Every structure is written in C-alpha cells, then in structure tokens.
C-alpha cells in the first residue's frame with residue numbers, strides 16, 4: 001500500500017496530538033484532582049424519595065445542609081422534583097467558604113440537571129441514583145442553580161440559589177428542611 | 179471535451195453518452211441508466227427535504243422564542259416544537275437523506291439496479307409510516323383535544339413518557355433503515371457474483387462499512403424502545419430503570435452522529451475532488467478511514483454520560499480514551515479533503531502558497547456548499563474535542579454550547595453537504611436542469627453566515643452557563659454572567675443567525691421545488707456524474723481492507739469490552755430497578 005510522505009507525517013502528528021490530549025486529562029485527574037461524578041453515591045428507591053420518607057434509606061437524609069459526621073466540612077442533601085430544588089428554590093442553600101462541601105443529589109420523579117451556572121459544578125440527577133461529589137468554594141458569593149435537563153413543560157422555571165458565606169456566619173440549620 | 183456549461187468542472191466521460199444506430203448521441207445521466215434507483219433516491223430526498231422545511235421553521239421559532247425576540251407560542255409548547263425540530267431534523271431529514279445518497283452511491287459504484295423491488299417497498303414503507311406516526315404524535319401535543327403527545331425530545335429519556343405510537347414510529351424508522359441497508363448489501367452480493375476477484379468499488383465499500391456501524395449501534399436504541407419503552411408506555415410493565423435506558427440510548431447516541439457524518443464524508447472523498455477540478459489522492463487511505471470509523475464509533479457513548487451518577491469513573495475514562503482515538507480518522511479526512519481541493523485548484527491553474535484557494539469554483543453552489551461545510555466542520559471538531567475532555571466537559575455539559583457544537587456538525591457538515599450535493603445530484607436523478615441557479619449559488623453563503631452567528635453565540639452562551647433546551651432567556655432567581663461579550667448581544671446573534679439559517683433553508687427548498695416542478699425532463703444537464711479515478715487506486719491497498727466480516731467482528735469485540743461490565747453492573751440488581759414510574763403517570 002502506497003502512503004504518501006505527507007500523509008505519513010500527518011498520521012504521526014495526529015497520533016501525537018491525541019496522546020497529548022489524553023495526557024492533559026490524566027494530568028487534570030491526578031494533578032489538580034478534578035474528580036468525576038461516579039457511582040459512589042449509590043442507588044436509592046425513587047418511590048421512597050417521592051414519598052419524602054427517608055427514614056428507611058441509609059445513604060440519604062432529609063433534604064438540607066448538615067455538619068459532616070466526621071466534623072470536617074458539610075453535607076448537602078438535595079432532592080430535585082418538577083420544578084424545584086429542595087433546598088435551593090424556596091430558600092437558598094447556604095454553605096461555608098473554604099470547607100469541603102459534599103453534595104448528595106437525587107430526584108423524586110424524572111431526570112433533572114443540577115448546574116451552578118457558569119461553573120463546572122454540574123451533574124445529572126437521575127431517579128434511583130444519588131449523585132455524590134465534593135466542592136470547595138474559595139470565595140464567598142452567590143450562584144444560580146439551574147436545571148439543565150429537560151424535565152417537563154415547566155423546565156424553564158426550575159432554578160435556585162446557593163450562597164457561600166464566611167464560616168463565622170454559617171449555620172447548619174439555614175437553608176434546609178432538617 | 180468540456181461542453182461549455184457552467185458546472186462542467188471536469189471533462190465529460192465518454193460513458194456519459196450513448197450512441198444510437200443513427201449516430202446521434204443521447205444523454206446518459208443517472209436517471210437514464212438506473213431509472214429504478216433514481217426513483218428511490220427521489221422519494222427519499224423528497225421526504226427528507228419536506229422534514230427539513232418543517233424542522234427549519236421550528237428552529238426559527240425556537241431561536242426567536244428563547245431569545246425573547248418574537249413569541250408566537252406559549253413557553254410550555256416550546257418543548258413540543260423542540261421535539262419536532264430534533265426528530266424531524268436529526269432523525270428524519272438525516273435518515274431519509276442518507277438512504278437516498280446511499281442508494282445512489284451503491285448503485286452508481288456497483289453499476290446495477292437494486293435487486294428486489296419488494297425489499298425496497300418494505301423499507302420505504304416502514305420508514306415513511308414510522309415518520310408519520312412519530313411526527314403525528316409530536317404535533318398532537320399542540321392540540322389539547324387530541325389525547326396524544328410526545329414532548330419527550332429526540333432523546334426520549336424515561337421516565338418522561340410519550341404516547342406509545344411515538345415509540346412505535348421511532349422503531350419503524352430505525353428498523354426500516356436496517357432493511358434499506360440489506361438492500362445495499364444485496365446489490366453488492368449480486369455484483370460480487372459477477373465480479374468474484376475485483377476489489378469492492380470505493381463508494382459501495384463506504385456504504386457497507388457505514389451500515390455495519392449502524393447495525394451495531396442501533397441495537398442499543400432498538401432494545402431500549404422495543405424491550406422497555408413500548409411495553410412501559412402501553413402499561414405492560416410498571417417501571418423502567420432510567421439510567422439503564424439512558425445508557426442504551428447513548429450507546430446509539432454517539433455512533434448516530436457518525437451515521438450522519440460518514441455520508442458527508444462519502445461526498446467529500448468521492449465528489450468534492452471532482453468538483454474542485456481534480457481527483458481523490460488515495461483510495462486505500464479512504465478505506466482505512468472508514469474501517470477506523472466502523473471499529474471505533476460505538477464504544478464511546480459514555481462520553482455523553484460523564485456527568486451521570488451511577489457509572490464508575492473508570493468506564494468513563496475508557497470511553498474518553500476511545501473518543502480521542504476516534505479523532506484520528508477525522509484528522510486524516512481533514513488532510514485528504516484539503517489536499518484534494520488543493521490538487522484540484524492547481525489543476526485549474528491555481529498557484530502560490532495559499533493563492534490556489536482563489537482558483538476553486540466558489541461561484542458554483544455544489545462546490546461552495548461542500549467546501550464551506552468542511553470549514554465549519556473543522557470548527558465543530560474543535561469544540562467537540564472540548565466536549566470529549568472528561569473534565570472540561572463539566573463546564574459545558576447540557577449548556578447551549580452543545581447545540582452550538584452540533585449545529586456545526588450535523589446541522590452544517592451533514593446538512594449543508596446534503597443540500598450542496600443535491601445541486602449536483604438532483605439534476606441527475608430527475609433529468610431536469612437546476613432552476614434558480616443564482617439563488618442556489620448564494621444559498622451556501624447565507625447558511626454559512628447564519629451559522630457563524632448562531633453557533634459562535636451559542637458556544638459563548640454555554641460558557642456563561644446558559645442551559646440548552648429552555649424556553650426562557652432568563653431566570654427569576656439570578657442572571658447569567660458572560661465571560662466575553664454580553665448576554666444581550668449573544669441573544670441578538672442567535673436570533674439573527676437563526677433567521678438567516680431559515681432564509682437559507684427556504685432558498686434551498688425553493689431551488690429544489692422549482693427544479694422538480696419547472697425543470698424540463700430530458701434537458702441537457704449542467705452537471706455530469708463522472709467521477710475520476712483516484713490517483714492511488716484500490717489495487718494499491720492490502721486485500722484485508724475489504725474483509726468486512728473481520729472488521730465487523732473486531733468492532734463487536736470492542737463494544738463488548740467497553741459496554742460489557744458497565745451494563746452488567748446496571749442490570750445486576752434487576753433490569754427494572756432502581757426503577758421509576760412513568761411521568762406523567
């Protein structure tokens with residue numbers, strides 16, 4: 001098979017480019033530690049979530065913001081349903097600056113999205129699954145939460161807020177049902 | 179011997195004329211040689227273009243609605259139109275367009291008519307009925323008094339539920355396309371029985387590798403629809419696992435983009451070099467590219483699920499690696515396409531480092547449209563690399579960036595290529611000379627400018643966090659912050675770009691309609707179907723390239739490796755759990 005010299009060169013350059021791309025991503029994962037949403041949130045009975053009866057599940061508590069059991073940072077439990085985030089929509093979610101915030105997000109009905117607009121805090125919210133991920137906010141401020149997965153005819157009304165406050169002002173009971 | 183017609187970019191081949199006994203020469207266009215295949219191509223293109231017209235109208239309404247420029251529907255109906263836009267354009271316009279192109283390519287390169295008219299009637303019938311059912315249930319959603327709707331978007335994720343007929347329609351469209359593929363394979367088999375030792379003609383090779391990829395990948399969506407969604411929408415099973423059905427969808431959802439793209443590549447490899455005034459560089463390399471697509475296209479779907487909970491990061495990583503290797507055949511194509519254009523330009527007397535670009539026939543609609551779609555695809559490929567990056571993806575997942583990206587790929591690389599090649603092909607399958615030539619010459623540029631505006635603004639809006647698939651430009655609880663430019667300016671660009679695109683679509687349809695209705699059959703065409711031989715022919719390549727069984731087997735093994743474990747994980751706890759009841763119930 002005859003392959004032109006330029007074609008060979010291009011082939012080689014393409015391969016180098018591809019390997020370099022993969023390299024940057026591997027670096028992102030092990031260097032700066034960009035973590036993925038994985039399967040460690042576990043599964044949950046979607047009907048239980050819909051009933052609001054969390055007593056029977058061990059990997060999800062009533063929606064709200066909690067001090068972590070290990071005393072380090074906070075845990076935020078969020079339930080998305082047509083067309084609100086609880087907490088988030090009726091009252092803003094409040095988290096402290098500079099601490100590890102672990103989100104646990106699940107859905108009571110259809111698939112929703114959970115995105116802090118303009119940031120890479122972004123996950124799908126799939127019924128039966130708990131999306132679990134850690135975020136550290138370095139600065140205080142307010143973020144918009146938007147449902148970015150079509151979830152029904154009121155999809156465009158589904159939004160909320162998250163406030164990052166100084167540790168001194170943080171109060172675990174704020175912004176949750178608990 | 180050029181005939182002096184404006185579209186003659188290369189000499190007519192002697193094959194294009196037949197001599198009768200009295201010594202007169204008659205035209206021998208595709209329609210004259212293969213009347214049956216030409217009829218099938220006409221039917222496919224007709225339905226494809228009709229779907230395109232309706233879909234483009236919905237696109238215009240969306241672009242104006244979500245930017246708050248003009249609102250003709252209530253926001254709750256936005257999703258009905260968006261479902262229609264996605265289904266009519268991404269599924270119907272494409273599938274029928276491809277079926278037509280492939281029927282042409284297969285027939286032309288093998289030199290024989292389709293073998294079974296029963297089979298033809300079957301697949302045309304299934305695909306048409308499927309389209310009518312799906313489109314009908316979607317449109318019924320606009321009318322409260324019709325008890326059917328399908329506002330589930332073209333991704334139709336459970337537990338959002340559509341009317342059962344919507345799923346039946348989707349299944350018929352896909353299974354119909356399987357039979358269309360069978361018809362191309364039968365044509366090949368007949369050709370093979372008469373040509374036992376010859377190499378597979380290039381276009382037929384491309385058609386068959388693409389269809390093999392399509393068979394492997396549509397299996398996922400077929401299982402999703404037939405095993406889960408149809409019984410569930412009929413109430414036969416009470417719940418489905420949203421993550422499992424979503425995974426089956428995306429198993430098909432990425433390869434489908436190659437099903438859209440490869441027919442464009444068929445045109446770029448086999449027709450564009452001729453339209454540029456030259457010939458393809460290398461037939462063997464084109465085959466390598468198609469084989470790579472067959473092997474690599476399917477085991478990548480998890481890259482649409484980077485942000486899904488319930489799937490281990492390791493599987494996502496494997497999909498990402500595969501995705502990046504899938505860049506290889508596209509990068510090779512980029513090289514070949516540009517090199518072929520340059521070669522053509524130099525044959526036409528172009529010279530200089532970049533000066534040759536001026537020698538290309540930019541005033542001719544077929545060439546201009548295909549070349550412009552290639553340029554836009556390069557930009558789309560770039561934003562696609564961003565999508566593929568596991569960690570960068572988190573910034574843009576489900577934002578307007580994503581439609582910004584695929585309006586460059588399927589919405590331009592495929593769509594504009596199909597429109598442009600129609601300026602060359604429709605005269606050959608109708609026997610009628612292209613009408614409204616001036617409108618046709620301008621049309622690719624209108625589409626190009628419209629897409630530059632709409633798509634660049636969509637990409638930037640995505641970076642600002644503006645979601646896709648939403649009827650409202652703004653939310654009550656916060657406002658979006660633009661990274662570059664302002665949000666208001668992006669909205670204007672989307673609205674203007676969308677309007678220009680619609681005008682481009684209307685211009686195209688006007689040319690087609692005029693050609694079909696006003697053109698005289700049997701006219702002297704301005705185009706001819708002669709495709710010059712590649713510089714390096716099929717015989718230069720190792721025979722193993724033609725071993726389609728081998729490549730299909732490798733593709734299946736790779737799919738099993740990438741999907742075996744994750745799918746096993748999902749069904750290990752029961753296929754319907756963790757389940758979810760239908761919404762609306």
Ligand code: HEM
Nearest residue numbers: 234237238241264267268331589593646647648676679680
């Ligand atoms: C007249 C030309 C077109 C216009 C004005 C247009 C406009 C739009 C707009 C504004 C959206 C975003 C809607 C949203 O996310 O809220 C959209 C989505 C989409 N467009 Fe287009 N478009 C056009 C042509 C095309 C073509 C030619 C294709 C494919 C062949 C296409 C395929 C899609 C798909 C698949 C979606 C996503 C649907 C979904 O998210 O469910 N569009 N279009």
Ligand SMILES: [Cu+2]
Nearest residue numbers: 112147151158
């Ligand atoms: Cu939602």
Ligand SMILES: [Cu+2]
Nearest residue numbers: 147149151155
């Ligand atoms: Cu939503």
